[in-house]
Each structure stands twice: as structure tokens, then as C-alpha cells.
Amino acid sequence: MCGYGKCSLTAAIPILSAAGCDVCPVPTALFSAHTKYKVFTFHDTTDILSGYLDAWQKENVDLDGVYSGFLGSADQVAIIQRLYREYPHALRLVDPVMGDGGAMYPTYTTELCDAMAALTDGADVLMPNLTEASILTKRDYPGQNIDDATVTEILDSLLALGAMSVVLKGIDRDDGTLRNYVATTQSGGAGKVELSHVKLPYMIHGTGDAFASALCGAVLAGRGLAESARIAGEFVRHAMEHTRNQPNFEERGVNFELDLADLTSLVR
Structure with missing residues (x-):
């Protein structure tokens, strides 16, 4: 959770x-x-998490889904795997937050990235950007402008790690369009679904968290995965348009509040 700058839990919860x-x-x-x-x-909360989940068990808390994102340490992978064991019926929704633009985030290490890879096996939905997909599949970062054959290859490599379905985010071919791709074990990379969205001429921190959270919300509201990815992409685009009017918008994070009705409409 970040106290300033909207991302992670301050985006996911609302x-x-x-x-x-x-x-x-x-x-x-x-x-x-x-x-x-x-x-x-930065404060790593690993030491408190076992007791935190013990308390949930004593109160018979039940979960329909486990949505994981940023981790504070490699040891936290075992915490998420504990949730998988204790809630075997819950959907496993994995946003393998590790980096962007070809670089790891400042608090991440190779050890933590290697541990994060363990969450791909059995993930119902895996949602990496191209940096994270490269780390998971142990390949060089190819940049955001990749052709269709490379997209297929990356999707197949991610599915081979044990993910049931993959949403690969952020392909940019410098044509005014951002593309995301959805593939499943049934379709394989060759049967992927392409979802395109208008590219805005600026970037904003926190859009990945907003996208993944909106996608998970749509899935849990009963929408199919490709439709959920489309909903999430348009939600983020609309939010970015509103964010442009906010002071210091590139750093402060995506201003999604005015667009929450797009998601509320899923369950009305």
C-alpha cells in the first residue's frame, strides 16, 4: 500500500x-x-502475515479469489501458496508485478523475481507486461514493439509455465494503438485474441494496477476473460483522459474515481 501516489492497494480496493x-x-x-x-x-510486512492469516482461519473467512500483485520479499510467495492451499476453490489471479520498461522495480531482486515465477504454475489468469513476461520466460526484453509471431511465442512460453490463461499487456507498434493479447491453454498462442485501444500521448504511473484490478473485478462479476480485458483496457483509457487534468498527473497516478461507474454497471 502506498500512502501517496495511486497504485497497488489504493487502486485495487476501490x-x-x-x-x-x-x-x-x-x-x-x-x-x-x-x-x-x-x-x-519501504516496510516489508512479511513477519506479520502468518498471524494475519491465522486470524482469518479462526474467523472462518472464505475467499472466492486470490489476486496477487506486488510482493515485499521472496518469502511472501509461500504466503500466497498458503492461501492457495487453504482456499483451493478460489480463482488464482496473478499480476506478477516486477518491473516495466525493461527494468526491475527498485525494491526487487533476482531472488524475488525467481520466487515470483512459482506463482505462474496453476494461475487461472496471469497478467504480465512485456518486462515481466521476459523475466518469467528468461528471455531478453524485446521492447514494446513486437510482431505477431513474437507475441505468439511469448504467450506459448507463459502457458508452458503452467498458467491456465494469459493476458499479455502493453504491445506498442508506434501506430497510435496499444494492444493486449489473451490466450488460454485451449487456444494456445496461435488462437490468441487481440484487444486494441487508442494510445494516448502520455504515460501515467499506476495504470497497470488499475488494469489488473478492473480485469479481476470483471472476471469476478462473471464476464469472460477477453471481455474482461477489453473492459479493463477501456476503463484505464477513460481514467487516463480524466487524469490529464490533474496537477503532476504523470507521477501521482491514474485518476480512476470518475470512471468507477463503468465497473459498477457490471453488477447492477
Whole structure:
């Protein structure tokens, strides 16, 4: 959870709530601000998480889905796997947050990225960007402008790691369009679905978290995966358009509040 700059839990909780989810957060780290800022504090919460989940067990908390994102340490992978064991019926929704633009985030290490890869096996939905897909499949980062054959190859490599379905985010061929791709074990990479969205002429921190949260909300509201990815992409685009009017918008994060009705409409 970041105290300043909208991303991670400060994005996920309201977005999922708008889609009708009863959100039960497990904070894996506490930041004063997100890592785009030059100065931030970082507190790893690993030591408190076992007792936190023990208390849930004693109160018979049940979960329909486990949506994981940023991790504070490699040891937290075991915490998520504990949730998988204790809630075997829950959907496994994995946003393997590790980096962007070809680089790992400042608090990440090779050890943590290697541990994160364990969550791909058995994931019902895996949602990497191209940096994260490269880390997971141990290939060089290809940049965002990749052709259709490379997209298919990456999707097949991610499915081979054990994911049931993959949403690959952020392909940019410099033609004014951003593309996301959806593939499943049934379709394979060759049967992927392409979802295109108008590219805006600026970038904003936190859009990946907003996209993944909106996608998970749509899935849990009963929408199919390709439709959920389309809904999430348009939600983020609309939010970015509103964010452009916010001071220091590139750092502060995506201003999604005015567009939450797009998700609430899924469950009305």
C-alpha cells in the first residue's frame, strides 16, 4: 500500500469494490509513496502475515479469489501458496508485478523475481507486461514493439509455465494503438485474441494496477476473460483522459474515481 501516489492497494480496493467485490486486503509492503518518486520509505510486512492469516482461519473467512500483485520479499510467495492451499476453490489471479520498461522495480531482486515465477504454475489468469513476461520466460526484453509471431511465442512460453490463461499487456507498434493479447491453454498462442485501444500521448504511473484490478473485478462479476480485458483496457483509457487534468498527473497516478461507474454497471 502506498500512502501517496495511486497504485497497488489504493487502486485495487476501490476498483474491485466498484465491481461488487468484498475486498479483503493483505498488505505485502507499506510505502510512503510509490517508487517513481526519488524519496520513499519501504516496510516489508512479511513477519506479520502468518498471524494475519491465522486470524482469518479462526474467523472462518472464505475467499472466492486470490489476486496477487506486488510482493515485499521472496518469502511472501509461500504466503500466497498458503492461501492457495487453504482456499483451493478460489480463482488464482496473478499480476506478477516486477518491473516495466525493461527494468526491475527498485525494491526487487533476482531472488524475488525467481520466487515470483512459482506463482505462474496453476494461475487461472496471469497478467504480465512485456518486462515481466521476459523475466518469467528468461528471455531478453524485446521492447514494446513486437510482431505477431513474437507475441505468439511469448504467450506459448507463459502457458508452458503452467498458467491456465494469459493476458499479455502493453504491445506498442508506434501506430497510435496499444494492444493486449489473451490466450488460454485451449487456444494456445496461435488462437490468441487481440484487444486494441487508442494510445494516448502520455504515460501515467499506476495504470497497470488499475488494469489488473478492473480485469479481476470483471472476471469476478462473471464476464469472460477477453471481455474482461477489453473492459479493463477501456476503463484505464477513460481514467487516463480524466487524469490529464490533474496537477503532476504523470507521477501521482491514474485518476480512476470518475470512471468507477463503468465497473459498477457490471453488477447492477
